[in-house]
Amino acid sequence: MSGRLRVGGAELAWERAGSGDPVVLVHGSWDDRRSWSGVVPGLSRSHTVVRYDRxxxxxxxxxxxxxxxxxDAEDLLAVVDELAGGRAHLVGHSYGASVVLLAAARRPSxxxxxxxxxxxLFASLTGDPAAEALRAEAAGWMRRAAELIEVGDAEGGARTFVEHVGFGRGAWEALFDAEARATIxxxxxxxxxxxxxxxxxxVDPAALAGTGVPVAVTTGTDTLPIYRAVVAALAGALPDLTVLPVEGAGHAPHLSHPAAYTALLLDRLRATG
Structure with a gap:
């Protein structure tokens, strides 16, 4: 099933599959709901899976x-209300993960x-010189990506972000096929x-402390150093946080290791009821 949802001046394209307890998937920057295609078949065997284009x-x-x-956070809450019965397991990747954290903090129920x-959550990388250096380097590459887009070189900006901020050198062609690159x-x-x-x-993850919402962060064992630093900062902000490594993966396990990532998600969903 698919459709469109009007919310806050926007119209969101969505899809829903399966049956059971609802799960809403929130994609990251540059891409869209199709990035979850490798995990939806496995998840939808036991859950109602909703995904949408931000x-x-x-x-x-x-x-x-x-x-x-x-x-974005208000959009997600509207999706939960209209397409998932008002309460769901929320799964987010990268910037979509920030959206999930903010939405859950705004309305834990x-x-x-x-x-x-x-x-x-690069703003959380303070107080440690090494982490601050990683933050400054990422900020510089993001400025460069923005400059390229502003002068009309969208592909150059996208590739700069992918290889220097998001996924690592070589990822533009190694991780993304031609269709995915065109979407980006x-x-x-x-x-x-x-x-x-x-x-x-x-986004302040500490806002979820004491809400009773079970929070887990997945992280690739081969991810970039800046994301390792963010995961460490998250663990410091949320003492009850569960950290789940995805062996051999980087910043996009739903693309590079969909079977392992789906199995990890299913285990976590069963554990949290």
């Missing part, structure tokens, strides 16, 4: 003006559990809008 991405629209991460993969380039303007949101990296 506002401004691919088949979803966005109104004129500066977008915000708060709008909407989250049966939270599983996030390496949210880019097509969503470059939306990433640029996101990049201009002053609050995009400042």
């Amino acid at each position: 506002r401004g991405h691919s088949e979803s629209t966005a109104p004129p003006g500066q977008g915000t991460v708060i709008e 909407a989250a049966r559990s939270v599983v996030v993969h390496e949210p880019p 380039v097509a969503n470059a303007a939306t990433w640029l809008d996101q990049h201009r949101d002053p609050n995009r990296l400042a």
Whole structure:
């Protein structure tokens, strides 16, 4: 089943499959709901799985003006209300993980559990010179990606981000096929809008402390150093956080290791009821 949901001036394209306790999947920057295609078949055998294009991405629209991460969080809560019965397991990748954390903090009753993969909470990397250096390096590459998009080189900006911030050198061609690369380039303007949101990296995971929402972070054993630092910061902010490694994976286990990542998700969903 698929359709469109109007919320906050945007129209979100969505799909739903399976039956059972609902799970909502939130994609990261640059891509869309199709990035979850490797995990939906396994999850939908025991769960109702909802996925959607975030506002401004691919088949979803966005109104004129500066977008915000708060709008993304409110969109997610609307998706939970309208398509998942008001309460669901929330799973997010990268920037979508930040959206999940913010939505769950704003309304804990909407989250049966939270599983996030390496949210880019770079604002949390303070107090340690090594972590601050990683943050500064990532900021420099993001500025470069934005500059390239602004002068009309969307592919150059996308490749700069993918290889220097998101996934590592060589990932542009090794991790993404031609269709995925085309999707990334097509969503470059939306990433640029996101990049201009002053609050995009400042989600506070500590807001979930004491809410009773079970929170787990998955992390690839071969991920980039900056995401290792973010996971460590998350563990410091949330004492009850469960950290689940994905062996051999990097920043996108749903793409590179879908079977292992699906099995990990299913184990976590069973554990949290």
